[in-house]
Amino acid sequence: MRGRTIKPWWLIAAFLSGLAFAMAAEELILSTQDSRLEFTAPRVHFLVGKPLERLRNASEVPFDFKITLWSGTRSHLYREIPARFVVSYDLWEEKFSVTRLLPSRRTARHLTDAAAEAWCLQQMATDVSGIGPTEPLWARLEIRAQDGKDPGLPFGRGNITDSGISLTSLIEIFSRPAATAQPHWQVETGPITLEELRRGRRRG
Amino acid sequence: MRTLLMMGMFIALLPALPLPDEPPDQGAEPTNVNARLIVEKVQISGHGSSKLSDPLKTEIGQVAGQKFDQSLLEKLADRIKQELHAPEVRMHVVKSGTPDHVIVNFEIGAEREKRFDLDLSRFLYHSKQGWSGQGHATVHVDGNAFSFGMVSDGDRLNERYAGIQAAFERKNIGTDRLQLRFDFASFHEQWNQATLFAAAPDDIYRTRMHFSPMATVLLMEPLEWSFGVDFARYRLTAPVAKTESSNAVVTTLRYHQRWGSAKDKGEHDLRASYSLRSGTHFLESDPVFARHQADARYRFRRGHQDLSIGFLAGTISGRAPLFERFVLGNAETLRGWNKFDVDPLGASHVAHGSIDYVYRGFLVFYDTGAVWDRPEEREQKQSLGVGCRKSGFQLAVAFPVKTGSANPVFYAGMNF
Numbered sequence: 001m002r003g004r005t006i007k008p009w010w011l012i013a014a015f016l017s018g019l020a021f022a023m024a025a026e027e028l029i030l031s032t033q034d035s036r037l038e039f040t041a042p043r044v045h046f047l048v049g050k051p052l053e054r055l056r057n058a059s060e061v062p063f064d065f066k067i068t069l070w071s072g073t074r075s076h077l078y079r080e081i082p083a084r085f086v087v088s089y090d091l092w093e094e095k096f097s098v099t100r101l102l103p104s105r106r107t108a109r110h111l112t113d114a115a116a117e118a119w120c121l122q123q124m125a126t127d128v129s130g131i132g133p134t135e136p137l138w139a140r141l142e143i144r145a146q147d148g149k150d151p152g153l154p155f156g157r158g159n160i161t162d163s164g165i166s167l168t169s170l171i172e173i174f175s176r177p178a179a180t181a182q183p184h185w186q187v188e189t190g191p192i193t194l195e196e197l198r199r200g201r202r203r204g
Numbered sequence: 205m206r207t208l209l210m211m212g213m214f215i216a217l218l219p220a221l222p223l224p225d226e227p228p229d230q231g232a233e234p235t236n237v238n239a240r241l242i243v244e245k246v247q248i249s250g251h252g253s254s255k256l257s258d259p260l261k262t263e264i265g266q267v268a269g270q271k272f273d274q275s276l277l278e279k280l281a282d283r284i285k286q287e288l289h290a291p292e293v294r295m296h297v298v299k300s301g302t303p304d305h306v307i308v309n310f311e312i313g314a315e316r317e318k319r320f321d322l323d324l325s326r327f328l329y330h331s332k333q334g335w336s337g338q339g340h341a342t343v344h345v346d347g348n349a350f351s352f353g354m355v356s357d358g359d360r361l362n363e364r365y366a367g368i369q370a371a372f373e374r375k376n377i378g379t380d381r382l383q384l385r386f387d388f389a390s391f392h393e394q395w396n397q398a399t400l401f402a403a404a405p406d407d408i409y410r411t412r413m414h415f416s417p418m419a420t421v422l423l424m425e426p427l428e429w430s431f432g433v434d435f436a437r438y439r440l441t442a443p444v445a446k447t448e449s450s451n452a453v454v455t456t457l458r459y460h461q462r463w464g465s466a467k468d469k470g471e472h473d474l475r476a477s478y479s480l481r482s483g484t485h486f487l488e489s490d491p492v493f494a495r496h497q498a499d500a501r502y503r504f505r506r507g508h509q510d511l512s513i514g515f516l517a518g519t520i521s522g523r524a525p526l527f528e529r530f531v532l533g534n535a536e537t538l539r540g541w542n543k544f545d546v547d548p549l550g551a552s553h554v555a556h557g558s559i560d561y562v563y564r565g566f567l568v569f570y571d572t573g574a575v576w577d578r579p580e581e582r583e584q585k586q587s588l589g590v591g592c593r594k595s596g597f598q599l600a601v602a603f604p605v606k607t608g609s610a611n612p613v614f615y616a617g618m619n620f
Contacts (some may be wrong), residue, residue, distance in 0.1 A: 017542035052452035058306065059274055060236040086235040091299050091306060109237065 007152040027187035028141050032197045033128040039067060039121050040139060044185050047087065047096070047113045051183055055089035055096070062086050062146040066174045067124050070190070071131045078131065082171050085120050131194060138190030142174055145183040153163040212296065219588030234338055238297075241272045244305040250312030250598040252288045255425060259463040260287060264310075265476075272297070272306060284310055286471075287462055306543040326357075328617030330535050332542045333358040336617075340369065359534045361527055361542060362399050362550050365412070367391035389414045398548035399526075405442045407526055407549070412438035418454065430456040431446075433487065450525050451487035452495075455480050470506030481528065493522030497530075510562040516573070520552040530575055531556035532585075535615045538571050540587030542613070551575035553582075565594040569602075 029040045051061045063085045071078040084101045094118035099107045100123050108119045124141075131137060217488035234286040245268050250255065256264075264280055267273075281293045292313035300307045326338040328600045340353025351371045373385040390413045400408065418432030436450040456479035464471045477571030483489040497518035504511045516537070518530050533543030538558050556573030569589050591600025599616040 056294070058236075058238045058241075058272060060238075088236040088238060091241065091297065092304055099235040099277045101235075107235075 020198065025155075028139060028189040030139060030189060030192060032128075032194060033125075035127055036149075037069075037128040037139075037194075037197075038125040039139070039141060040118065041187055044141070044143070044187055045113075045185070046143050046145065046185055047117055049183055052113075054147075055087060058089070058090075058091055060086050060088040064144045064146060064173055065120060065124060066142045066171070067143070068140045069126075069128070071135050073136075074138055074191075078128075078137075079126065080125075080171055081124060081126050082138060082174070083120075083124060085123070085138055087116060090180065105175050118123060128194065130141040133195040133198070134193050136191035136193060138188065138192075140186065140188040144173070147182075211484045220537045224350070236272075236274055238272045238274075238306070240304070240318040241598075242305045243267050243270055243272055244302060244307055246298040247307065247309040248284070248312065249309060250290075252290065253312055255288060256284065257287060257426070257461060257463050260284070267308070268393075272308075277308060281310055284312065288312060324618065325353075326617070326619050328359055328535055330359055330617075331614040332488075332544075332572075333364075333534070338369075347374060347376055349375075356390075358394075359536075360531065362396070362529070362531055362548060363526065364394040365391040365527075366394075373498060377419075383420040385420070387414065387416040387418070394543050396548065398544040402548045406440055409438035409448075409525075410441045410525065410541070412436055414456070426459055426461045428458050430454070430458070434481065435487075436525070436527075438527075448490040448525075449488060450483050450491050450528070451489040452481040452483040452493075453487070454482075464545075470504055473503040474500070475502075476500040483522070483524065483528075491523050491525055493520055493524035493528065495520045495524055495528050508564045510560075512558075512560040512562075514558045516554060516556040516558075518554045524552070526550060532556055532573050532575050536586055538573050538587055538604075539569065539589050539600070539615070540571070540613050541585055542611075546585065547575050551581075552577050560593075562593050565592050567591045567593045567598070567600060569600070572604075 027041055027043045029042070031038045031040070045054070046063060051063075054061050065083045065085065067079075069078040069081075070076055084105065086099045086101060088097050089095070090097060093110065094107070096111045096113060097107065097109045098111065098116050098119055099105065100120075106123065108116070111119060121141075128137075157200040212347050238303060246264050248264065258282075260283055264284075267277065267280070277295055281295050281332040284290065285293045286451070290312045294311045294313065296309045296311060297304075297306050298309070321342040321344070322339070323342065324339045326336065328336040330336070336357045336359045338353065338355040338357060349372070351369075351373075353369045354367070355369055356364070356366035367390045369387070371385060371387045373383070375383045377384050390411070392411050393409060395403075395408060414436045416432060418430050418433040418596060420428055420430040422428045432454050433451075434452045434454050436452075437447055438450065440449045441503040456477055458477040459474045459476045460473070462473045464472065476499065478496070480497075481493075481495040483491050483493045485492060495518070497516070499514070501512060501514040503513075510563045514596075520528065520530070526549065529552065531543050531547075531550045532538040532554060533541035533546040536559070538546060539558075554573065554575045556571070558569060558571040560567060560569040567590065570586070571589075572586045574582050574584045586605040587602050588605060589600050589602030591598060591602075593600075596618050597616075598618070600614075602613045602615070603610055604613075
């Protein structure tokens with residue numbers, strides 16, 4: 001009876017698929033800068049599809065962001081950080097412009113699509129001095145594109161820069177499931193500790 | 205009659221009355237980077253773009269030369285959609301040949317033609333006249349519409365007529381400006397005792413049948429003209445039953461203009477028509493008559509408020525069959541009065557006005573009018589009512605304004 005051997009390409013394929021899986025899982029990347037927790041998500045692209053179509057038609061598109069952090073255990077909610085960004089695309093310069101409306105107003109202009117996406121995530125950085133260095137930490141990033149026409153939105157129709165919006169309203173939006181046709185993205189990471197992050201380990 | 209005259213003047217003047225504007229938007233610094241761009245021109249394309257009202261066209265034209273304002277353009281797209289009843293209006297913005305300038309194009313989406321359509325066009329319960337209903341099914345084939353329906357109506361005329369209706373319609377005869385329609389109807393009649401008592405034996409018929417080919421020409425926006433003939437045959441109930449014909453030339457001039465938007469400054473809607481039906485020996489008609497009717501309705505909507513003012517006047521010369529005579533005291537005119545008390549035979553002259561006001565579905569109305577055959581019979585009657593109206597449904601109780609006992613009329617229904 002002939003002995004069964006594992007062919008080398010099977011090993012290579014298994015290694016490559018493992019690597020691909022690991023890379024795919026690494027979607028929300030955490031890093032620390034002093035006591036600030038910063039987020040990057042190089043694989044999450046929200047300036048695509050319908051929102052991009054509207055942007056290229058000179059419309060501005062609001063995006064709602066929320067970072068949720070759990071510490072100690074997965075059931076212990078540490079903080080929710082909501083934010084609203086309004087993105088527009090300059091038809092003549094062919095560059096993006098982003099305005100963060102909440103928690104405070106800030107604008108970045110002349111950005112490429114990747115830079116605009118990265119800028120939004122940079123604005124989500126938060127202070128985590130209340131979390132112990134060895135405490136496990138979980139993080140989730142949620143993004144939803146709004147069409148500005150949903151009457152259920154607290155922002156109403158038309159002028160999406162209304163000052164009537166609040167952080168509470170943003171959290172409320174995320175408490176409801178996203179509509180089927182609404183473009184939305186969600187990535188998670190954890191558990192990881194601040195100590196591990198400071199040692200330079202990054203995990204997905 | 206003075207009240208009617210005042211009401212007519214009010215209709216004419218109302219669009220010119222100043223109305224309070226909503227407070228202007230107090231937005232922050234624009235978040236849209238394109239707000240710095242200048243709109244070079246605005247184009248409108250697609251189905252029905254030529255039917256836009258002049259005021260809206262002017263407003264759209266005024267956007268050219270201004271800075272790009274997304275919310276203003278979206279409002280205009282909404283108004284185009286509302287005015288044309290279009291399923292969709294898409295806005296496309298592209299760079300123009302001049303730096304920092306853009307061209308805006310509103311593309312009006314065409315309505316997909318329904319292959320088959322069932323429609324309950326009228327449904328009504330009136331406490332004095334009972335139930336009335338009308339419905340039809342329509343099949344659309346290559347721009348042709350074939351419809352078949354049934355009706356039983358005890359409200360509009362002084363007779364209850366029940367039977368079938370069929371129609372063929374083509375809305376484009378070589379051009380969008382010319383439409384053609386053939387109607388056929390066959391009814392059986394029921395009569396109220398008051399009418400039977402008042403009528404001469406040869407006024408009452410038991411069946412009637414109509415065939416009516418009509419053409420409609422869109423003269424110029426917003427004016428259209430319909431013309432055709434109505435061949436009617438009716439079988440009398442007289443002891444020696446015979447069939448008579450009432451063949452009339454029919455012509456109608458209609459005006460319909462709408463402007464503004466219910467969402468901001470308010471929407472104005474003005475409809476008016478004049479029609480002439482002339483029974484003539486030339487068409488071998490037994491009765492010879494000329495029936496003139498003019499009506500107008502102005503409607504203003506803003507937010508939750510809806511004001512409607514209507515006016516109707518008509519006169520018949522000669523001797524017209526009962527179904528041509530004017531009736532007041534139903535679910536649309538002199539609401540609260542019983543039409544058989546007003547005039548069981550209908551009349552050869554009519555003048556009527558009404559004011560309806562709806563706030564958040566709550567309806568109040570006032571009607572006034574008179575019907576008469578001879579001037580000395582003219583007596584102005586009035587009625588008041590309250591109820592609710594929402595999305596075509598209406599429920600109301602109306603009271604005739606008269607001395608003596610109050611005898612309210614209750615009615616409820618859809619699309620009347």
